[in-house]
Amino acid sequence: MALPVILVVGNYGDGEITALLPGFDLIALASIADISSIEPSRRAAIAAVAYRGHHPFGSAEMDALPGLKIIANYGVGYDAIDVAAASARGVRVTNTPDVLNEDVADLAIGMLLSLNRNMAANAEWLARGDWTTKGDPPLARKFSGGRAGIMGLGRIGREIADRLVAFKMEIHYHSRSPKDTPEGWVWHATPQGLAAHCDYLIVALVGGAETRNYVSRDVIAALGADSVIANISRGSTIDEMAMLEALESGRIRGAALDVFECEPQLNPRFLALPNVVLQPHQGSATIETRKDMAALQCANVRAYFAGGALLSPVN
Numbered sequence: 278m279a280l281p282v283i284l285v286v287g288n289y290g291d292g293e294i295t296a297l298l299p300g301f302d303l304i305a306l307a308s309i310a311d312i313s314s315i316e317p318s319r320r321a322a323i324a325a326v327a328y329r330g331h332h333p334f335g336s337a338e339m340d341a342l343p344g345l346k347i348i349a350n351y352g353v354g355y356d357a358i359d360v361a362a363a364s365a366r367g368v369r370v371t372n373t374p375d376v377l378n379e380d381v382a383d384l385a386i387g388m389l390l391s392l393n394r395n396m397a398a399n400a401e402w403l404a405r406g407d408w409t410t411k412g413d414p415p416l417a418r419k420f421s422g423g424r425a426g427i428m429g430l431g432r433i434g435r436e437i438a439d440r441l442v443a444f445k446m447e448i449h450y451h452s453r454s455p456k457d458t459p460e461g462w463v464w465h466a467t468p469q470g471l472a473a474h475c476d477y478l479i480v481a482l483v484g485g486a487e488t489r490n491y492v493s494r495d496v497i498a499a500l501g502a503d504s505v506i507a508n509i510s511r512g513s514t515i516d517e518m519a520m521l522e523a524l525e526s527g528r529i530r531g532a533a534l535d536v537f538e539c540e541p542q543l544n545p546r547f548l549a550l551p552n553v554v555l556q557p558h559q560g561s562a563t564i565e566t567r568k569d570m571a572a573l574q575c576a577n578v579r580a581y582f583a584g585g586a587l588l589s590p591v592n
C-alpha cells in the first residue's frame with residue numbers, strides 16, 4: 278500500500294521533522310505560495326500538510342490539494358490558515374498551543390527589561406569605551422512596581438501577567454469578559470479603558486481579521502506619555518502607523534516589539550527610533566520549544582492517520 282503523502286511546508290532546520298514522521302512519503306516545499314510547482318498528480322496524492330509559515334493558506338491553496346485531509350500548523354497562531362475554508366472542505370486543522378507559552382512570556386519580559394534599563398545602549402556605551410572617557414551612561418527607568426495592562430488574557434497573556442506579579446506590578450487586563458484571576462487583578466471592559474490605566478500595554482491577542490488594529494489610534498491616544506507598548510502576538514493587532522507616530526512624537530515612551538505588520542519586512546521608520554527594542558519574531562524561538570512544537574505538530578498528523586483523537590484540534 279502506498280504511504281500517505283505529507284507536504285512539509287517551511288524550513289524545519291531547527292525541528293527535525295523528518296524523524297518525527299516515519300512511515301510517510303514526505304514532500305518538502307519552502308512556501309505554500311509555490312504549491313503549483315508540484316506536479317498535479319503528485320499534488321493530488323497529498324493528504325496532509327505540516328504547515329510552517331505566515332503566507333496565507335486559503336481556498337485557492339486548498340483547491341490545489343484535492344486529497345487534503347489535515348493541516349497541522351507549527352505555531353499556536355493559525356491566522357494564516359483560512360479555517361472556515363478548511364472546515365467547508367472537511368479538512369481538519371491543528372495548532373501547537375501551550376508548549377510555547379513560557380518562551381513567549383519570557384521574551385516579553387526580557388524586551389521590557391531591556392527597554393527600561395537601556396541595556397542595548399549601555400552595552401554600546403561600554404563597547405565604544407565611553408565608560409572610561411565619559412563615565413556612567415544616562416540613568417534608565419525602573420521596571421518593578423509599574424502598572425501592567427495585558428491586552429488579551431489568554432494562555433500567553435496569563436503567563437506574562439504571572440511573571441509581572443513577581444515584579445510587584447499592578448495587573449490590569451482587557452478581554453471579552455472577566456476571567457478567573459488572582460484577587461486584585463483589574464478587568465477593563467474596553468481596550469481604551471485598559472490603555473488609560475497602565476504603564477505597559479502588553480498585547481497578547483490572537484491574530485486574524487477580528488483583532489486587526491484592535492490597538493487602534495484611539496487606544497494608543499488613551500495611553501499616557503510615560504507608557505510603553507509591547508507586542509508578542511501579531512503585527513496586525515496594532516495600528517502600526519499610529520504607533521509609529523506616537524513613538525516619533527514622544528507621545529508614548531517606547532515600544533518592545535517582536536512582531537510587525539508586514540514582517541519580515543520592517544517599516545524603516547522603526548530603525549530610526551531610539552526608544553524601541555525590536556526582535557525578529559523570536560517568541561517561540563528556542564531549541565527546546567521548537568522541538569516541542571514540531572513534536573506536537575507531528576503527533577497530530579500521526580494521530581490523524583492512526584484514527585485517534587487529534588491532540589490540539591482547531592476545527
Ligand code: 8YV
Nearest residue numbers: 329330351352353354558561
Ligand atoms: C511561529 C508563532 O509559528 O506560534 C505562533 O503563533 O507566531 C510562532 O511560534 C514561528 O515563527 C514558527 O513559524
